[in-house]
Amino acid sequence: MSASANxxxxxxxxAAGTGSPPRRGRGRPRGAGGESTANTRARIxxxxxxxxxxxxxxxxxxxxxADAAGLSQSGLLHHFPxxxxxxxxxxxxxxxxxxxxxxxxxxHPPRGWEVWDDMTTxxxxxxxxxxxxxxxxxxxxxxxxxxxxxxxxxxxHHRSAVDALTRGLExxxxxxxxxxxxxxxxxxxxxxxxxxGLQLQWLVRPRDVDMAADFACFVEGVRSRWTR
Amino acid sequence: MSASANxxxxxxxxAAGTGSPPRRGRGRPRGAGGESTANTRARIxxxxxxxxxxxxxxxxxxxxxADAAGLSQSGLLHHFPxxxxxxxxxxxxxxxxxxxxxxxxxxHPPRGWEVWDDMTTxxxxxxxxxxxxxxxxxxxxxxxxxxxxxxxxxxxHHRSAVDALTRGLExxxxxxxxxxxxxxxxxxxxxxxxxxGLQLQWLVRPRDVDMAADFACFVEGVRSRWTR
DNA sequence: GTCTATAAGGGGATAGAC
DNA sequence: GTCTATCCCCTTATAGAC
Numbered sequence: 162m163s164a165s166a167n168x169x170x171x172x173x174x175x176a177a178g179t180g181s182p183p184r185r186g187r188g189r190p191r192g193a194g195g196e197s198t199a200n201t202r203a204r205i206x207x208x209x210x211x212x213x214x215x216x217x218x219x220x221x222x223x224x225x226x227a228d229a230a231g232l233s234q235s236g237l238l239h240h241f242p243x244x245x246x247x248x249x250x251x252x253x254x255x256x257x258x259x260x261x262x263x264x265x266x267x268x269h270p271p272r273g274w275e276v277w278d279d280m281t282t283x284x285x286x287x288x289x290x291x292x293x294x295x296x297x298x299x300x301x302x303x304x305x306x307x308x309x310x311x312x313x314x315x316x317x318h319h320r321s322a323v324d325a326l327t328r329g330l331e332x333x334x335x336x337x338x339x340x341x342x343x344x345x346x347x348x349x350x351x352x353x354x355x356x357x358g359l360q361l362q363w364l365v366r367p368r369d370v371d372m373a374a375d376f377a378c379f380v381e382g383v384r385s386r387w388t389r
Numbered sequence: 390m391s392a393s394a395n396x397x398x399x400x401x402x403x404a405a406g407t408g409s410p411p412r413r414g415r416g417r418p419r420g421a422g423g424e425s426t427a428n429t430r431a432r433i434x435x436x437x438x439x440x441x442x443x444x445x446x447x448x449x450x451x452x453x454x455a456d457a458a459g460l461s462q463s464g465l466l467h468h469f470p471x472x473x474x475x476x477x478x479x480x481x482x483x484x485x486x487x488x489x490x491x492x493x494x495x496x497h498p499p500r501g502w503e504v505w506d507d508m509t510t511x512x513x514x515x516x517x518x519x520x521x522x523x524x525x526x527x528x529x530x531x532x533x534x535x536x537x538x539x540x541x542x543x544x545x546h547h548r549s550a551v552d553a554l555t556r557g558l559e560x561x562x563x564x565x566x567x568x569x570x571x572x573x574x575x576x577x578x579x580x581x582x583x584x585x586g587l588q589l590q591w592l593v594r595p596r597d598v599d600m601a602a603d604f605a606c607f608v609e610g611v612r613s614r615w616t617r
Numbered sequence: 618g619t620c621t622a623t624a625a626g627g628g629g630a631t632a633g634a635c
Numbered sequence: 636g637t638c639t640a641t642c643c644c645c646t647t648a649t650a651g652a653c
Contacts, residue, residue, distance in 0.1 A: 302530010
């Protein structure tokens with residue numbers, strides 16, 4: 162579903178359709194004739210992630226993705242028969258990357274306040290991954306629509322983040338490092354909301370916003386008020 | 390809000406050139422022949438706001454707006470020659486409504502912490518204006534792209550909100566009701582980010598999120614820590 | 618001011634050759 | 636696995652009648 166398509170300003174990229182001269186060979190970074198399917202798919206997903214981030218899902222034509230990945234539109238469809246399927250894969254890999262990024266930071270699963278420290282780390286990391294942040298923000302805005310193919314992903318994304326932060330605070334209470342009266346879930350939702358909202362402001366005026374500092378300031382406030 | 394109760398159910402609306410049978414007559418709820426331009430424009434803007442909110446700007450075709458407003462696509466273009474122009478008007482009116490809403494709440498311009506109280510009030514009001522919230526969130530996501538026609542509006546929107554909240558805290562310091570060391574601007578950015586982020590979560594799972602309560606909790610935290 | 622008709626160009630997807 | 640060619644729908648915008 163998700164009918165929509167839409168146009169507006171085609172950037173460079175000699176797209177398709179319009180009797181334009183067929184592009185040939187193009188020094189593609191490809192090896193010889195046959196390339197491993199896995200490699201091609203990876204290239205496609207990387208290109209799609211970048212373009213969806215830059216222009217949004219709806220506004221990005223498959224031809225643009227194909228072009229960026231160095232194959233024709235039909236070649237692309239051979240690997241991802243539908244645009245929605247491609248989006249699903251992009252989102253899956255986006256989440257995997259977040260998890261991997263944090264996993265390297267610790268040798269044991271985070272517990273208690275550590276969960277919150279990890280989130281702060283993630284915000285700092287995000288300050289250096291504009292494309293990834295743009296992908297999330299741009300897609301989140303569209304995916305608010307229940308019909309959008311990314312809707313379920315967005316809901317799940319929020320749920321898991323809020324749950325993790327809530328659990329962290331509950332563990333802190335259990336460990337005696339946080340007061341029992343702490344409104345854990347509300348604070349967790351606030352943290353997630355803050356992260357999303359800061360990203361929005363940061364993307365619009367990168368030079369005026371220090372996401373990591375602002376987020377750390379928030380966490381500091383929570384800690385100083387609710388530490389036991 | 391909510392545009393025109395304009396019934397007339399044919400949304401299928403055979404739009405363009407596919408030699409489909411021309412639709413005729415259509416009993417529109419319109420008065421006689423000529424209708425005041427102002428009225429028609431108002432109907433159009435209301436419909437557009439609703440649809441942009443529901444599906445996003447990019448994903449909403451002008452034909453859908455025209456249909457919702459009860460005129461043909463060309464009729465619509467007579468009043469708003471371009472889609473961007475229509476968006477500009479929608480955004481202008483959205484901001485006017487926010488201002489008006491808050492203006493009725495007080496008889497004097499808010500000062501100091503009152504500015505923050507007003508923001509809390511606004512969040513509560515927003516809990517009852519899903520369409521308006523959806524419009525903001527959906528557009529904000531797209532407008533992160535510097536090429537998007539709403540980009541300038543988004544930047545200005547954030548700037549003015551952050552400025553107002555910062556000024557409030559500075560006044561509180563001047564009035565002796567806040568500590569001088571308060572990180573006013575960071576807190577202001579956090580408040581705005583929180584508002585935007587909570588809206589996102591709320592739109593996805595309305596029943597699980599109480600925006601007003603969460604926001605109030607945040608403000609309470611700021612107050613209890615920095616009140617003098 | 619509003620309509621019908623149509624232009625002009627995307628857009629996703631399919632068929633079938635190589 | 637990849638391409639070319641093509642289908643068919645959607646979308647914005649214009650022309651001109653009423």
